[in-house]
Amino acid sequence: MASTREGVHCEQLERSFDSAGVRQQVLKGLRFDAEPGQLTMLIGPSGCGKTTLISIIAGLLGADAGHLRVLGQELLSLDAQQLLDFRLRRIGFVFQQYNLIWGLSAAENVAVPLVAAGVQWPQALERARAMLGQLGLGEQTHKLPRQLSSGQQQRVAIARALVHDPDLLLCDEPTAALDARSGHQVMELLRSIAVRPGRVVIVVSHDQRVFSFADRIAEMDDGLVVRVEDRAVAPSAYPMESSR
Amino acid sequence: MIRVALAMLTHDKAKYVALVAGIAFASLLISQQAAIFWSALRSSTYGVQSASAADLWVMKPNVEILDLADPMKEGVVNQVRSVAGVQWAVPYYQALGMVRTRQGSFRPVLVIGVDDATLIGAPAARMVAGDVRALEQPNAVIFDVSGYQQNFPDLPVEIGQEVEIGHTRAVVGGFCKAPPAWGGQTVVYTTRSLAVQMSRETENTVSFVLAKAEEGTDPEQVAARIEKETGLKARSSRGFSAEIIEWMLRFSGVAEFFGVTILMGVVIGVAIVGQTFYLFSVENVKQFATLKAIGVGNRSVLGMIFLQASLVAVIGFSLGVGVASLFFAYFGPGTGGLRGMNMPVAVFIGTGVFIYLMVVASCFLSIRRVLTADPAIVFRN
Ligand SMILES: Nc1ncnc2c1ncn2[C@@H]1O[C@H](COP(=O)(O)OP(=O)(O)O)[C@@H](O)[C@H]1O
């Protein structure tokens, strides 16, 4: 399965939206790459198309034109069911607003992707608790989201995104709703737990304070990636895959 | 994903309670009004049901319902008997009478006099104490038990009590359950000879002729023959019941009265349930979208919404119909205007089906929102 080690590669990606009869091109033939084993940060001003891009990479949104290879799959050629399966098994999501299920405990929330994939609740919960433990939430597994601080909620969301050991982790502004300290903590956890060989981690952010956690920064503006910067993040526990 | 669906449903206790209460209220309103409506209609044919031995009713051509009869001369019974296809025919008499309360005042009752020899038309199947054969004793009457309690609150419900109807002494020989007559009067059964005496009628002493069609003949055909040969109006039991109910619907005002209330129940129900459930689902669109992003398919999402809808429908409906049934259990046996009413199975099932369809419909409206929701909205704030 050499292809699983492939990262995310987009070329000539285009996407437009019609809103109120006006056609607006949001992605304008964009090129973007993210490699396994790295944390790639996607930055840029609000409205430049970052969310649109990762929605397409996640298979949640179609593209109008271009090529998109995700983990060795030609994503744009998959049908709805295949996309669903692909997301269920291979992608983890972290959202700005956490998007936890309100009525479920932390552990139950984390177990959802496993249960959706057919794992029985007891086993799923066991794995969920272990995952929460790794993220320093071993004491909070039974709590409902509203009983947790926002930083803790986002950590629960990260646990949910990682519990099924995905090959691609997509985070959209994971620290935007958090104070500086919790934001820093969340990035540290992503850095130390989410980044591993073979896994692509893409974090959308326009939070300057967290740029230092990136192995690569791709800067977008007006529907295009306008600058790519590879950085040496030190110290890193993981061997870097060679980038261009 | 059942656990997830239930957690989503019950997480906001206040909304959950509002949802269940809305459905319960709609179920209560609809089932209660429909039950009263149904009971009112059914009770209008009570006399026909009681005379189950007869399958033909003969009356003056101007008579439309049981309680508004126009008595005929005794000779009509023989006229009917002589029509080919009639196995037997007996007279049936009814008249308003006055019962004297223990305080000396008078109250109207509907005295029904059944054929002295056969007792056909007596409420054999509706006795709560005693037997219709008690009417074979001199001066015996059978009282509707609730009406008896209403008229004689100070008398025990006991066989053997003496009462006075139309200046005639009568002995209570039994108690039955009979809905009040069209004008609200208590129903009292006795023999025709005694009923005639109580009403002081001398000439027109046959309100209806009850008859039986011969084995193997169609009552409808016999009825047509009776009409042709006697010039009277004749109906099969079933046809007469249907006509009475039609008359009630057209002329009595029950249809308008209850129609409006039932419609109100439906409208309120749809408004409360539809809106609450719709809001509930719309509020949860993002939660469902999150599940879809994670990789939960539309079928699972559909199942979850369906489970949520079914659960609130069943709980709300049970509560509502339960309260309505308690209502009838409490007032039905009493002496008030609701006496004798109950919750018919048809109303129970009908209300249940309606409530369920309503919930499923509003659920589908909301599902559309959820299913067509762009899963990419999970990234929007
Ligand atoms: N579903 C949509 N319909 C219409 N316009 C959209 C839609 N999604 C995004 N857009 C528009 O596309 C542009 C880029 O949006 P987005 O990708 O969310 O930017 P970013 O995440 O960089 O802030 C914005 O102008 C936004 O209004």
Ligand SMILES: [Mg+2]
């Ligand atoms: Mg965005």
